[in-house]
């Protein structure tokens with residue numbers, strides 16, 4: 001999915017959702033940056049050696065990103081003071 005995003009082949013809607021998330025998630029931004037570098041490296045490597053194809057994206061990294069993109073399950077960890085969650089759910093559709 002992310003490789004598609006990097007290729008610009010992802011539907012605009014999904015692309016926007018992802019970018020919207022990236023605006024407020026620094027870990028994902030840093031991750032995506034490193035991922036871009038990885039993809040670029042893979043492409044160059046692929047151009048040099050077409051016989052051995054490197055994996056477009058390590059499953060571990062992919063799973064990591066997918067997990068980070070999903071909202072964390074809200075457990076009754078923080079008391080209902082309205083302190084947590086306001087920042088995330090402030091925007092209306």
Ligand SMILES: [Zn+2]
Nearest residue numbers: 025028068069
């Ligand atoms: Zn994120």
